[in-house]
Amino acid sequence: MNETLLMIPGPTRVAPRVLKAMSENIVNHRSAVFGEIITETTEMMSEVFQTENQSYILTGSGTAAMEAALASVLDKGDKVLNIVGGKFGQRFMQIAEVHGAVPTELEVEWGHGVDPEDVKYILEEEDDIKAVTIVHNETSTGVTNPIEEVGKIVNDFDALYVVDTVSSLGGDDVFVDGYNIDICVTGSQKCLAAPPGMAAITLSEDAWKVVDKTPTSTYYLDMKRYRKSGSGTPPETPYTPSVSLMYAMREALYAVMEEGLESRVKRHQLAALATRNAIKAMGLELFAQPEVSSNTVTAIKMPEGVTDKELRGTMRDKYRIEMAGGQDHLKGNVFRIGHMGNITEREIITTIAALEMTLKGLELDICLGEGVAAAEEAYLID
Amino acid sequence: MNETLLMIPGPTRVAPRVLKAMSENIVNHRSAVFGEIITETTEMMSEVFQTENQSYILTGSGTAAMEAALASVLDKGDKVLNIVGGKFGQRFMQIAEVHGAVPTELEVEWGHGVDPEDVKYILEEEDDIKAVTIVHNETSTGVTNPIEEVGKIVNDFDALYVVDTVSSLGGDDVFVDGYNIDICVTGSQKCLAAPPGMAAITLSEDAWKVVDKTPTSTYYLDMKRYRKSGSGTPPETPYTPSVSLMYAMREALYAVMEEGLESRVKRHQLAALATRNAIKAMGLELFAQPEVSSNTVTAIKMPEGVTDKELRGTMRDKYRIEMAGGQDHLKGNVFRIGHMGNITEREIITTIAALEMTLKGLELDICLGEGVAAAEEAYLID
Numbered sequence: 001m002n003e004t005l006l007m008i009p010g011p012t013r014v015a016p017r018v019l020k021a022m023s024e025n026i027v028n029h030r031s032a033v034f035g036e037i038i039t040e041t042t043e044m045m046s047e048v049f050q051t052e053n054q055s056y057i058l059t060g061s062g063t064a065a066m067e068a069a070l071a072s073v074l075d076k077g078d079k080v081l082n083i084v085g086g087k088f089g090q091r092f093m094q095i096a097e098v099h100g101a102v103p104t105e106l107e108v109e110w111g112h113g114v115d116p117e118d119v120k121y122i123l124e125e126e127d128d129i130k131a132v133t134i135v136h137n138e139t140s141t142g143v144t145n146p147i148e149e150v151g152k153i154v155n156d157f158d159a160l161y162v163v164d165t166v167s168s169l170g171g172d173d174v175f176v177d178g179y180n181i182d183i184c185v186t187g188s189q190k191c192l193a194a195p196p197g198m199a200a201i202t203l204s205e206d207a208w209k210v211v212d213k214t215p216t217s218t219y220y221l222d223m224k225r226y227r228k229s230g231s232g233t234p235p236e237t238p239y240t241p242s243v244s245l246m247y248a249m250r251e252a253l254y255a256v257m258e259e260g261l262e263s264r265v266k267r268h269q270l271a272a273l274a275t276r277n278a279i280k281a282m283g284l285e286l287f288a289q290p291e292v293s294s295n296t297v298t299a300i301k302m303p304e305g306v307t308d309k310e311l312r313g314t315m316r317d318k319y320r321i322e323m324a325g326g327q328d329h330l331k332g333n334v335f336r337i338g339h340m341g342n343i344t345e346r347e348i349i350t351t352i353a354a355l356e357m358t359l360k361g362l363e364l365d366i367c368l369g370e371g372v373a374a375a376e377e378a379y380l381i382d
Numbered sequence: 383m384n385e386t387l388l389m390i391p392g393p394t395r396v397a398p399r400v401l402k403a404m405s406e407n408i409v410n411h412r413s414a415v416f417g418e419i420i421t422e423t424t425e426m427m428s429e430v431f432q433t434e435n436q437s438y439i440l441t442g443s444g445t446a447a448m449e450a451a452l453a454s455v456l457d458k459g460d461k462v463l464n465i466v467g468g469k470f471g472q473r474f475m476q477i478a479e480v481h482g483a484v485p486t487e488l489e490v491e492w493g494h495g496v497d498p499e500d501v502k503y504i505l506e507e508e509d510d511i512k513a514v515t516i517v518h519n520e521t522s523t524g525v526t527n528p529i530e531e532v533g534k535i536v537n538d539f540d541a542l543y544v545v546d547t548v549s550s551l552g553g554d555d556v557f558v559d560g561y562n563i564d565i566c567v568t569g570s571q572k573c574l575a576a577p578p579g580m581a582a583i584t585l586s587e588d589a590w591k592v593v594d595k596t597p598t599s600t601y602y603l604d605m606k607r608y609r610k611s612g613s614g615t616p617p618e619t620p621y622t623p624s625v626s627l628m629y630a631m632r633e634a635l636y637a638v639m640e641e642g643l644e645s646r647v648k649r650h651q652l653a654a655l656a657t658r659n660a661i662k663a664m665g666l667e668l669f670a671q672p673e674v675s676s677n678t679v680t681a682i683k684m685p686e687g688v689t690d691k692e693l694r695g696t697m698r699d700k701y702r703i704e705m706a707g708g709q710d711h712l713k714g715n716v717f718r719i720g721h722m723g724n725i726t727e728r729e730i731i732t733t734i735a736a737l738e739m740t741l742k743g744l745e746l747d748i749c750l751g752e753g754v755a756a757a758e759e760a761y762l763i764d
Contacts, residue, residue, distance in 0.1 A: 003407075004409065004410070004415075006408065006409075006410060008410055010622065011408045011410075011411060011622065011625060012408075013407070013408065014407070014408050019405040019406075019407070019626075020405060022404060022405055022626060023401040023402060023404055023405040024401075025385075025395070025396070025401070026388065026393045026394075026395065026396050026571075026578070027386065027388075028386070028388060028390055028393070028704045029393060029578065031698075031704065033386075059441065059442055059443060059446075059578075059579050059624075060441055060442050060446070060602060060621075061441060061602070061621040061623070062621075062622070063601070063602055063621040063622075064441075064442070064602045064621070067600075067601045067602045091601075094601065095601045098598055098599065098600065098601045098604075099599075187622070189408075189622060195408055195624065195625060195626040196408070196411065196441075196622045196623065196624055196625050196626075197441050197579055197622075197623070197624025197625075197626065197627055198624075216480055217480065217481075217599065218449075218480065218600060219445065219449045219473075219476065219477045219480045220442060220443070220445055220446045220449045220602075220603065221602065222480075239442075239443040239444075239445040239446070240392065240393065240443045240445075240569070240571060240578045240579075241443070241578065241579070242577065242578055242579025242580075242624065242627060243393060243577060243578050243579075244401075244404060244577040244578075244579065244626070244627070244630075245579055245624060245626070245627070248626075316413075322410045322413065
């Protein structure tokens, strides 16, 4: 079972060195030894976020960090602008609603990126918007939103800029300080290639000022408690953290540092380009608009006359490659190839080849080798 | 660093077989393969809870499960009776408050167990109490509360019975169905001896009825979402779970099943008895009242003239044994020996011997070997 190649948008394949680090003996989570591990891990995390601010590691999924972000700054009745162009944009809005905030939804067609001018328009029209949420990389559609441009706009208003980089951090440019991001969240199991179960968050000084004035509506995800425990000697987490996953996170971040952020982003860009070119060469259609296509996941329209079950089922059962299906109204209409984390030309080419064989087997008009050739070319141009 | 013996009330030492299971390759969390792992793990979890109801595994600490329990059944203004005799009893009350509930605190002196008659009195006096919370094993004081007796009383009233068995399940008797428990929560890293980072929860039919009528005040810990995802084919979790920790949890539960729950509880009882007898033989004083002393953690009053730093510092630095300190107002006044999880006579005797040497080194009037002899005797009586 474990030889399946994961080409889904997280969890991604975890390197043996990280799995090994994870299986070290458990230590006391309130000890100097573990405090050092927290310090080292969160410092690397801030480096990856490209911020001078403190980072925190939460035990939970990326969704937990999204909720930690909003629950810490939104009070009942607060106005929030949610940019929604996919499932995770929706999730930010749902979380805001659970905590009693009043969302203004900026609806973006799935497959498209947000137009920064639309954000500006709403911020000019609507008073008292306390926070703007955006999903950098919309995993459900394979779209990357222009977070730098939106950041410039939000910066001119008195609103916090809250960015979900769960499926982009480590695989695309994210400059938290450079983009004026106030709260940035990410997950362990995407481009950082650590096992799932941890999330990270960083908050600006402006964000902390709002946190301090906002009544708490969550206990487990209360960032005030994280700040307090994190600033002790030794630094701790407020509740027992996943010690093993923290080992894994540290090791995965070592690997990120060794590769270098810039090279890592470049590697993701190439994998994305190779995938898109291969898909087009095979005569299939991309779901996302070309100018906003993601570095880390590619959504592809389901070819006419083929079902999701046939396509992904064959890939999984015959070729042992897991791809992702469509979510919500895209279910059955798209399939998605995740190319994040430790993905190289080898996995991309294997996947494209298996896809060619699968489609040929399903009697589609496919010219074997054309997709693979296009992927190879993309890698050779570089 | 990793050779330190953990004699703290969690995380506890994790067996090599569990660490090994944890380092298996990651699979797709939304696959049939992982669905089977969820099913197997949650079924064993229900067996350990001794309930016919469904169990759910959350990625998070025991506190996350405590919040999942209360946030799912308490609405703003709802009345809740919190039995508070230590730090974790307080935590239940704080969580209730964060979610807008109105607590009645039944204060119990630290070191004592609750008197079930006091619970009855309050339930008779106060109308409309929606839920009663109790901590089975108060880790902060080494006290075990009479959850069976309190369950009989709560059963006569129209209130949900919410029990924290984070540090008792697997080390003491917990019959969720037999004790009329409506919501029971536990953690992975205590008596179950899995790594920290997962928690489990089970809800009765009565509890689910209340959940369905209660507006959601949490997103990540919303049990409705867990139920929905958990009942699909394959069963899933609403958000990406910690795949590696689920492997570990399954393996740890296999080990629990192999030992048998009854034998496991018996082993904990013996470890507790040996520890208490040794402590008394050394002339030290136990913190908890004898009739409510815990199976899984023993709190000991700090000997006159010795500081926490000297005592626990020597144990840690010289003998590589981690014990826990006191919490809140007990800081510096007690130290705690955790004897939960995979603890046998070997670890108990090692710890007592090191404690004898430490106290002797600190020039206390200690007769070397007397504590160890008392521990040995306890083990031999059996």
